[in-house]
Amino acid sequence: MAAPIAYSLIATDLDGTLLRGDDTLSDRSIDALALVAAAGAQHLVVTGRPAPRVRPLLDTLGSTGLAVCGQGAQLYDAGADRLLWSVTLDRELAETALGKIEAEVGQVYAAVDQDGVDGLTLIEPGYLMPHPTLPAVRVQHRDDLWCEPISKVLLRHPSLSDDELAATARSVVGSLATVTMSGPGTVELQPCGITKATGLALAAEHLGLGAHETIAFGDMPNDIPMFDWAARGVAMANAHPELKAVADEITLSNEDDGIAVVLERLFTGILAEFIP
Numbered sequence: 001m002a003a004p005i006a007y008s009l010i011a012t013d014l015d016g017t018l019l020r021g022d023d024t025l026s027d028r029s030i031d032a033l034a035l036v037a038a039a040g041a042q043h044l045v046v047t048g049r050p051a052p053r054v055r056p057l058l059d060t061l062g063s064t065g066l067a068v069c070g071q072g073a074q075l076y077d078a079g080a081d082r083l084l085w086s087v088t089l090d091r092e093l094a095e096t097a098l099g100k101i102e103a104e105v106g107q108v109y110a111a112v113d114q115d116g117v118d119g120l121t122l123i124e125p126g127y128l129m130p131h132p133t134l135p136a137v138r139v140q141h142r143d144d145l146w147c148e149p150i151s152k153v154l155l156r157h158p159s160l161s162d163d164e165l166a167a168t169a170r171s172v173v174g175s176l177a178t179v180t181m182s183g184p185g186t187v188e189l190q191p192c193g194i195t196k197a198t199g200l201a202l203a204a205e206h207l208g209l210g211a212h213e214t215i216a217f218g219d220m221p222n223d224i225p226m227f228d229w230a231a232r233g234v235a236m237a238n239a240h241p242e243l244k245a246v247a248d249e250i251t252l253s254n255e256d257d258g259i260a261v262v263l264e265r266l267f268t269g270i271l272a273e274f275i276p
Contacts, residue, residue, distance in 0.1 A: 006266050008213040010036050011068075011200055011226060014047040014057065015131070015183050016219035016254050017236055023133050025060065032260035032267075033061070039267045044068065044203055046196050046216070046226060048182040050113040050151055051076040051083060053121070053134055066206060070113060070151040071180055071190045071222060072199030075206070081117055085202060087191045088115050089177060091146040094153050097176040097189055101155070101169050108165070111136065111154040112145045119148070127156060130185035153177075153189040162187055166221075180222040181240075188222075197225035215266075217251075217259050218243060234262055 010033075012018045020026060033043050043061075046068040047054060054069050054076065064079035075085040094112075102108055109127035114120050121136040122145050123129065129136050139145060145153075157165045166181045169189070173179055177189040204210060216223070216230040219239040227233030227246055235247035236258050244250055251258035 007215040007231070008041050009204055009207065009209045009215070010041055010043045010263065011046045011214055011216040011230060012043065012259060013196075013218040013220070013223055013226075014045060014049060014054070016238060017217050017223075018045075018254065018259055019057075020255055023131070025057075026257055026260070028257045028260045030061075032257075032263040035267045036263055041267070042207055042209070044200070044207075046072075046200050046203075048152075048180070048186070048188065048196075048222060049134075050074065050119055050121070051117050052119055053113075055081070055117075066203045068196065068199035068203050070199075071178075071182065071188060071194065072196045072225075073151045073190055073194050074115075075199055075202055076117070083117060084206070086115055086151065087194055088149045089152055089189065089191045091150060093176045094150065094189060095146065097169075097173045098153065098155075100172040100176075101165075104168050104172055105157060105160060105165065107158070109156045109158075110142060110145060112150040113152050113154070115149040115151045119151070122147075127154075128185070130156075130183060151190070155187045155189065156185055182220050182222040195225035196222060197229040200226055200229055215262075217262070219254065234259075 048071045051069045051074050058078045067076045069076050073087045077084050111123040111127045122139050123136045124142045166187045169179045180188045211229050212231050214230040215232045216226045217234045219236040221242045232248045234249045235244045237253040251262050
């Protein structure tokens with residue numbers, strides 16, 4: 001008999017949310033996720049990182065289940081090391097969108113995440129990785145970015161803020177792609193209509209769960225669709241103001257184990273009541 005739980009699905013972003021600034025998980029966070037599992041609930045990573053960049057973390061967690069990757073464009077089965085579902089961004093549309101953006105703001109620097117479980121992150125000259133710990137391959141020319149199918153394009157501007165670049169991109173890209181902002185120095189173009197909520201809903205369906213059973217944690221505007229879909233959205237103290245504005249709750253920062261604080265509150269009492 002499973003314990004009665006408030007939420008059956010715990011959806012967490014990674015960067016700025018579950019992970020600390022050095023890309024590690026605290027012992028307290030690991031213990032909190034173990035508490036969730038003991039109560040019979042499921043933990044689901046929902047991240048902008050592509051599947052190959054998520055696999056090492058899932059190994060650390062001992063996870064063999066599902067993960068939503070690539071801003072919702074990929075549903076990854078960690079146990080089988082395969083994509084159950086993926087949507088690619090048309091490369092001609094991506095080039096057109098880049099041209100429209102540069103016509104408004106001048107030169108931007110671009111990178112792409114290739115599709116597939118072994119896809120590479122390619123970066124053009126001038127592009128600086130926002131997460132230097134993540135592997136990337138530098139190419140000589142922008143044309144080299146389009147050599148294989150891609151799940152998204154990452155953009156940086158030499159002087160505009162992320163908010164300014166994202167706002168301009170949304171105003172000119174139209175239906176060519178979905179524009180998201182997922183972290184410092186990370187404005188992205190992904191397939192039109194694809195968001196974290198797309199992947200989260202698909203993963204929940206695979207697990208036989210629904211939005212009313214889901215609590216989501218995040219820190220950036222790309223988490224807004226996930227919050228809109230889930231029954232409850234919890235923003236980190238370090239979250240972007242746009243996400244805080246739509247959150248049901250604001251917890252401590254990722255550096256202060258904000259997710260663990262909420263999960264301990266929700267699940268410790270449940271287990272205490274359930275275990276004689």
